Amino acid sequence: xxxxxxxxxxxxxDRWTAVAEARGARERLAVLGTxxxxxxxxxxxxxxxxGLEGGWAGWQPLAGELAGRCRTYALDLPWRAGNRYRWRHxxxxxxxxxxxxxxxxxxxxxxxxxxxxxxAVLEHLADRDGTPRPCAAxxxxxxxxxxxxxxxxxxxxxALAGFRQIIADGVRVGLGRRAGDLDPEVxxxxxxxxxxxxxxxxxxxxxxxxxxxxxxxxxxxxxPTLVLAxxxxxxxxxxRAAALxxxxxxxxxxxxPGYTHFCHAEQPGDxxxxxxxxxxxxxxxxxxxPRATTLLTTEE
Numbered sequence: 001x002x003x004x005x006x007x008x009x010x011x012x013x014d015r016w017t018a019v020a021e022a023r024g025a026r027e028r029l030a031v032l033g034t035x036x037x038x039x040x041x042x043x044x045x046x047x048x049x050x051g052l053e054g055g056w057a058g059w060q061p062l063a064g065e066l067a068g069r070c071r072t073y074a075l076d077l078p079w080r081a082g083n084r085y086r087w088r089h090x091x092x093x094x095x096x097x098x099x100x101x102x103x104x105x106x107x108x109x110x111x112x113x114x115x116x117x118x119x120a121v122l123e124h125l126a127d128r129d130g131t132p133r134p135c136a137a138x139x140x141x142x143x144x145x146x147x148x149x150x151x152x153x154x155x156x157x158x159a160l161a162g163f164r165q166i167i168a169d170g171v172r173v174g175l176g177r178r179a180g181d182l183d184p185e186v187x188x189x190x191x192x193x194x195x196x197x198x199x200x201x202x203x204x205x206x207x208x209x210x211x212x213x214x215x216x217x218x219x220x221x222x223x224p225t226l227v228l229a230x231x232x233x234x235x236x237x238x239x240r241a242a243a244l245x246x247x248x249x250x251x252x253x254x255x256x257p258g259y260t261h262f263c264h265a266e267q268p269g270d271x272x273x274x275x276x277x278x279x280x281x282x283x284x285x286x287x288x289x290p291r292a293t294t295l296l297t298t299e300e
Contacts, residue, residue: 026086032075033071051141053080061265116209122142
């Protein structure tokens with residue numbers, strides 16, 4: 001995939017440090033960024049929203065690709081790896097996202113979310129609570145349920161199987177090169193242990209978020225949004241992607257043949273190029289009215 005015109009990517013921000021933190025009786029939130037003595041005032045500010053059982057460190061490959069185009073902050077959210085899922089009883093994902101955004105030391109122009117975090121962004125964009133919205137958003141491997149897709153036990157079973165596969169893929173991606181040295185049975189056992197630790201409440205947090213997407217008022221969203229997913233990612237299959245594009249006129253939905261569910265970590269160069277092209281021509285990132293519905297399925 002060709003590099004877009006403009007600044008070339010810089011090195012990954014491997015020295016992210018906490019720039020803000022809030023510790024309450026119920027949950028901890030934090031914002032991490034790369035210290036810079038002279039931030040580039042012309043660059044937009046992007047906040048990165050990790051997925052279920054993820055974390056801020058998983059964003060480092062993509063943040064490196066976006067260096068020179070955005071100044072990035074990574075949010076550390078309650079659904080981080082190892083959490084006990086108590087947060088679900090005290091606020092929606094969008095609620096916790098807004099709490100974390102309030103800690104970012106400067107206005108956020110772009111929200112970039114992955115998987116469960118992408119759906120938290122989607123919920124935030126659709127909510128009518130009067131809080132500030134970003135000028136642009138990017139959703140990587142989100143979940144969406146078309147209205148025609150009935151919520152029944154077969155859907156529940158399929159979602160649980162998909163959840164187990166995503167957790168297994170997440171374990172593999174998290175191990176990096178070490179995964180190649182492990183016996184497949186060891187990897188499978190690690191994934192099973194992780195699923196067991198997450199438990200029913202963790203899965204149901206994802207399942208209810210997925211099934212509830214059809215109830216979001218996506219037609220009222222005016223924030224230009226780029227949606228990226230892989231052809232093999234059941235989270236946003238072709239029919240679900242088409243339904244999301246139809247429901248959300250402000251969104252451009254692209255499905256790529258080489259993207260995995262963890263494309264921000266496994267294909268950061270291609271994802272960074274897609275995002276850079278989306279941001280080209282949006283130097284000031286003005287808020288716009290919804291554009292015509294667009295669903296792009298690329299074959300290159």
